[in-house]
Amino acid sequence: MQQSLLPSTDLLDGLAPDARLAGWQEPIRLVRLDEHLRDDLENAGHRILVKADTQGSELAVLRSLGAHIGKVSLLVVECAAQALCDGQPLFEDVLRWLRERGFSPAYVINNFGVDGVLRLRRHLRAFARTLREGQDNRKSMCGIGGWIGEGGGRLNEPHLATMMAAMRHRGPDDGGTWIAADGNVALGHNRLSIIDLSPGGHQPMINPNNGDVLTFNGEIYNFRELRRHLEAKGYQFRSQSDTEVLLFAFAAWGTECVRYIRGMFAFAVWCPAERALFLFRDPMGIKPLYYWRSQARGIVFASELKGLLGFPGFQPSLDHRAIGQFLEFGYTFEDDRTILNGVHKLPPGHFLRVRADEKPELERYFCPQVASDQTSERGEFEEELHATLEEVIAQHLIADVPVGLLLSGGLDSSLISALAARKTAVRTFSMGFAQSNLDERAHARRVARHIGSEHEEILITPREVSDGLESTIACFDDLFADWGTISTRLLYKKCSERGIKVVLVGEGADELFGGYDVFRSSESQAPADWWLFQLYRHYCGRRYGRYFGAFRALMRDYLNSVNGDRFGAVRLFETRNQLPNNYVMKVDKASMSVSVEARVPYLDQRVAEIAYQIPKSRLLADGMEKNVLRRVARRFRLLPEETLARPKLGGSMAASWLDEQPDFRRFAKDIILARGGWTEALGLKQAMVDYFVNNRAGYNFPRAVGIFRNLAWRLLILEMWSSAYRVAPDVG
Numbered sequence: 014m015q016q017s018l019l020p021s022t023d024l025l026d027g028l029a030p031d032a033r034l035a036g037w038q039e040p041i042r043l044v045r046l047d048e049h050l051r052d053d054l055e056n057a058g059h060r061i062l063v064k065a066d067t068q069g070s071e072l073a074v075l076r077s078l079g080a081h082i083g084k085v086s087l088l089v090v091e092c093a094a095q096a097l098c099d100g101q102p103l104f105e106d107v108l109r110w111l112r113e114r115g116f117s118p119a120y121v122i123n124n125f126g127v128d129g130v131l132r133l134r135r136h137l138r139a140f141a142r143t144l145r146e147g148q149d150n151r152k153s154m155c156g157i158g159g160w161i162g163e164g165g166g167r168l169n170e171p172h173l174a175t176m177m178a179a180m181r182h183r184g185p186d187d188g189g190t191w192i193a194a195d196g197n198v199a200l201g202h203n204r205l206s207i208i209d210l211s212p213g214g215h216q217p218m219i220n221p222n223n224g225d226v227l228t229f230n231g232e233i234y235n236f237r238e239l240r241r242h243l244e245a246k247g248y249q250f251r252s253q254s255d256t257e258v259l260l261f262a263f264a265a266w267g268t269e270c271v272r273y274i275r276g277m278f279a280f281a282v283w284c285p286a287e288r289a290l291f292l293f294r295d296p297m298g299i300k301p302l303y304y305w306r307s308q309a310r311g312i313v314f315a316s317e318l319k320g321l322l323g324f325p326g327f328q329p330s331l332d333h334r335a336i337g338q339f340l341e342f343g344y345t346f347e348d349d350r351t352i353l354n355g356v357h358k359l360p361p362g363h364f365l366r367v368r369a370d371e372k373p374e375l376e377r378y379f380c381p382q383v384a385s386d387q388t389s390e391r392g393e394f395e396e397e398l399h400a401t402l403e404e405v406i407a408q409h410l411i412a413d414v415p416v417g418l419l420l421s422g423g424l425d426s427s428l429i430s431a432l433a434a435r436k437t438a439v440r441t442f443s444m445g446f447a448q449s450n451l452d453e454r455a456h457a458r459r460v461a462r463h464i465g466s467e468h469e470e471i472l473i474t475p476r477e478v479s480d481g482l483e484s485t486i487a488c489f490d491d492l493f494a495d496w497g498t499i500s501t502r503l504l505y506k507k508c509s510e511r512g513i514k515v516v517l518v519g520e521g522a523d524e525l526f527g528g529y530d531v532f533r534s535s536e537s538q539a540p541a542d543w544w545l546f547q548l549y550r551h552y553c554g555r556r557y558g559r560y561f562g563a564f565r566a567l568m569r570d571y572l573n574s575v576n577g578d579r580f581g582a583v584r585l586f587e588t589r590n591q592l593p594n595n596y597v598m599k600v601d602k603a604s605m606s607v608s609v610e611a612r613v614p615y616l617d618q619r620v621a622e623i624a625y626q627i628p629k630s631r632l633l634a635d636g637m638e639k640n641v642l643r644r645v646a647r648r649f650r651l652l653p654e655e656t657l658a659r660p661k662l663g664g665s666m667a668a669s670w671l672d673e674q675p676d677f678r679r680f681a682k683d684i685i686l687a688r689g690g691w692t693e694a695l696g697l698k699q700a701m702v703d704y705f706v707n708n709r710a711g712y713n714f715p716r717a718v719g720i721f722r723n724l725a726w727r728l729l730i731l732e733m734w735s736s737a738y739r740v741a742p743d744v745g
Contacts, residue, residue, distance in 0.1 A: 155216070155230040156183030156605075157302075158320045159200040159281060161290040162311030162369035168196050172325065177201040179319040182488075183230075183605045191217040191226050197369060198283050198290060200228040220260050224285045227260045230316055231278030231300050234408040234617070239273060263291075268364055271378050275618055279359070281314060290367045296379035297521070297616040298361030298593025301490075301601055304373075305356045312367045317602075318353060318490040322738070329740050330354045335492075338560055340695075340727050341553035343494035344595040347563070352492045361593045379618070381625040383585065385578035394627050399645045401619050406432045406517070409612045414514040417442055419504065420468070422456025423661065424642055424652075425519030425528070429614055431651040433517065434464040440513070441466040444504045447474040456659065463653045471507050473500050475670050475677045486730055487737040488606035494727045495599045502603035509609050520600050521615035524587035525624035526639040527580070527632035528661060531587075535579035535629065541572070544579065552591075554723045580629035588621070671722050678705070681729045691731050694742040701725060 158176045160168070173190050181188075183203050192199040202216040217228045233239070236255035239262055244250070248261045255276075262270040263282050268291065277299035282291045292314055294302050304314040308326050321327050335345045335352045345352065348360040359365055362379030410416055410433055418430045420441040433439045441464075443457035454470050461468035478499050485502045508516055523529050531551055537544050542565070549564050567590070568582055575581030597613070604611035614620065627641055634640040638661065646652045670677040682705040685692050692698050703709040704721035711720045735742065 156180035156203040156316040156320070157201065157228040157230045157279065157281060158313075158315035159198070159228065159290075160307075160311055160313045161198050161283070161367050162307075162309060168199070168325065173199045173201050175323045176315065176320045177203055179323060180315065180317050182608055183316060189216050191219070191228075193283075198226075200226055200281060200283060202228045216256060218256050218260050220264055223264060225260060225264060226283040227256065227263070227280060229256050229259055229278065229280040231276055231280065231295065232612075233259055233274055233276040233278065234405070235273075235275040268293075268366075268376070268378070271364065277613070277616070279316065288368055292359055292365040292367070294359040294361055294363060296362040296381075296618045297588070297597070297621055299597055299601070299613055299616055301598065302359040303351065303356055303490075304359060304365065306373075310370055312365075312373060318351065318356065321353075321356065329738060331735075331740055331743065336695075336731070337558075339492045339494065339731070340724065341558045341560055343723075343727060344591070344598075345491065345493075346567075346590045346594060348590060348594065358491070358594075361589065381622060383575050383578075383581045384626045384628050385575060385581050394623065394631065394641055395645050395648055398620075398623050398641065399649055401623060402428075402432055402614065402645070403436075405614045405617045405620055407436050409517055409614050409617075410436060412515045415440070415512050416515045416517070417508050417511075417513040418466070418517045419444075419519070420457045420460060420466070421519070422453040422458075422460055422656070423519070423659070424639060424646070424656065425522035425615070427457075427460045427652050427656050428522075428642060428646050429517055429519055430460065430466060431464045431646070434466055435651075439464075439466045441468045442504065442508055442513075442516075443468070443470050444500060445470060445472045446500065447472055456656065459653060460656055463656075464651075469511070471504060473503050475674045477503055478670070479677055479680045483733055483737065485603070485606070486733045488602050489730070489734055490602060491594075491598065492730065492734055493595045493598050494730055495595055496726065498599045498603055501599060502606060505604045505609045505611070506607045509607050513609065515610045515612065516604070517612050517614060518600060519615065520596055520613050521588075521592060521621075522639065522642065523661075524584070524592045524596075525615060525621055526627070526642055527584065527629065528639045529587070532580060532583055532629075532633060532638065535583055537579070541569075545569075548583070554720050578629075580633075584625075592616075671725060681705075681725060684732050685725060685728050687732070689742065691735060691742045692728050697724070697728065701728065 156177065158180065159173070170190060170192060173192060177188060177190070180203055188201070188203045190199070190201045200217040217226050219226050233255040236258040240250065240253075240258045243258065243261050243265055246265055248265065250257055250261070259270070259274070259278075259280065260282075262273065263284075266273065271293055276295065277297075278293065278295045279300040279302040280293050282293075283289075284291065290312065292302060292304065294300065301316060302314060303316075303318055303321065304312050305321055305324075305327065307313055307324075313321060313324055313327075315321055322329060331352060332350065332354045335350050338345045338347070338350075339352065349357045351358055360375075360377075363375055363377050366374040366376070406429060417440045418426070418433055420426050420430050420443050422443065430439065430441055441457070441461050443454050443461075445452050445454045458468065458470070481503055482499055485499050488502070489498070505516065531548070534544070534548055534551065537547070539547070545565050545568050546561065548568070549558075549561050552564070553560070568586060571582035571585040572579070575585065597616070600611045600613065615624075632638070632640055637643060643657050646657055647654075671681060672678070682701075684690075685701050686698065686705065692701055700712070700721060701724075703712075704725055709721065
């Protein structure tokens with residue numbers, strides 16, 4: 014059982030030895046932390062609650078316990094709130110000793126008063142459940158943050174608390190912090206609880222054997238299998254949480270542990286034996302992690318850029334290369350660059366090793382094996398892919414809160430919903446756009462009837478989009494211009510209002526299984542550089558631009574890695590650059606901003622590894638894209654034939670509203686053409702005047718900007734993001 018340190022209240026007053034609390038299925042032995050404690054523990058046949066009065070001898074008593082401290086399930090500290098807040102020296106020694114042995118001190122200082130009593134009641138109820146059930150299989154999505162190399166007494170608990178408060182929406186249910194005695198290393202954690210809140214998985218979590226400290230955002234889907242391997246190695250678990258499995262996996266295998274993990278994650282481990290901090294991001298980039306090299310040569314990291322904004326010495330300024338890529342591509346395609354100067358993304362499938370005052374070391378641990386028509390030796394993929402999707406989706410459905418599925422009626426979301434419906438009763442949600450010619454609700458309705466889901470349609474109006482635009486853009490962090498972010502966040506919010514805390518979504522299928530028209534360009538016989546230029550124009554929506562050179566260099570590297578196979582190179586760009594820097598960020602930012610967990614089964618590493626082995630000839634066949642997915646659905650009778658025969662629907666809700674909805678167009682015009690803004694600073698005001706006032710759709714050749722509507726949407730986001738983050742226009 015993971016140990017926790019909680020403040021006492023009158024909840025425990027009068028609790029007799031071997032008493033039973035309501036709902037607890039076994040006696041809970043309450044003893045005092047005094048000179049008799051060792052005897053009490055040696056004679057204990059069941060769990061112990063230790064009540065400490067801080068009379069002056071506690072540390073000596075605790076040190077005398079040795080291995081017997083493992084029998085302590087819950088330590089209740091009885092100490093005046095003022096003494097704790099004043100940092101009573103004696104008690105600080107006790108706290109430090111407890112931290113080193115796996116107790117979390119997070120609740121000691123923060124949970125007094127009425128809120129503290131309520132939290133303690135909740136933790137006692139959760140503790141009772143874990144005693145009754147004999148396990149703690151809590152899973153959670155979270156926000157993490159911290160630093161290394163910022164010691165010297167300059168930073169302390171309030172700085173970390175401010176950092177984590179900026180990301181509170183990612184984990185409103187609980188939080189914890191850990192700071193090294195010298196302040197040189199700090200880890201923070203916010204938790205969004207998906208399975209019953211319990212002290213067993215509280216973070217940051219400390220390895221009692223070696224002092225490693227972990228803060229973890231995500232889910233490890235194969236943690237039970239990993240646990241069995243670790244138990245065979247002699248590791249003893251106090252809980253059933255995937256957090257503890259991850260902590261011991263790092264102890265057992267070091268940085269190689271991520272090669273055994275299957276899940277979505279971003280996590281940090283402080284390893285005192287190596288005096289190093291390790292940062293990890295999952296293979297497909299589902300969970301984000303940002304870091305900044307401070308003036309003190311330390312590294313500060315966070316799940317979101319907002320966690321850095323209030324950090325001492327951090328002055329946000331925009332990276333002009335990133336702005337240029339955003340205006341051309343709608344996102345920053347370089348895998349480690351962000352919109353803010355000096356702030357980097359940890360690339361997917363990488364880890365970073367950081368030691369104080371040393372240059373960080375970045376290393377890739379996941380590099381997919383990509384097959385082509387020339388190298389593929391496989392025949393059928395359908396059976397293996399179906400079995401893997403079944404397993405992955407079953408794991409993604411596990412939660413003790415209501416789970417929903419976003420169902421558009423297209424192939425990707427329909428296949429996930431159909432496989433889920435064969436496992437359990439499911440709720441599906443589809444989204445419609447009022448006053449727009451883009452509407453898939455009828456298709457979603459057909460699939461819902463076919464699979465027997467409890468289905469609900471949610472209508473999004475232009476007014477809701479414009480009213481929610483400012484708050485949505487404030488949650489963007491790194492800039493990306495996916496049209497669906499605004500409406501998707503509204504959909505997540507409406508799901509949350511209906512009690513849904515977890516949703517399964519279909520992101521990743523198009524990129525992995527060749528679902529976009531751009532994959533057809535790989536059939537071109539044009540010379541390589543001309544083909545790359547046409548590909549660049551497709552992605553950036555311009556006739557030409559400033560970043561073709563960088564794009565060409567990246568694509569040449571991809572072509573070399575797949576023996577010149579153009580389909581494979583496009584797939585690598587889609588999955589390594591566009592997906593983690595654009596589409597998956599839409600999923601993470603939009604869902605977490607309203608405290609909903611979005612799960613992406615297609616981006617599970619097990620699914621991705623199969624997809625990378627399927628060559629173009631198997632995916633672009635029979636005149637349809639994603640042909641293998643269609644064959645899976647048809648072979649196992651998962652979906653109606655009308656759904657399988659449908660081509661992919663293109664277009665954009667927000668794009669159509671910019672042209673078709675006068676109110677939304679006026680709203681965008683007033684912001685984009687405001688004096689002193691980015692549109693003016695970047696020299697793009699005349700183009701936007703031609704769009705909004707003169708009703709021109711774009712410029713004719715040879716001028717670069719051919720489609721004003723795309724540029725207008727990106728400038729709208731840039732203007733509103735800059736206002737939300739208080740970054741003044743500056744062209745350098």
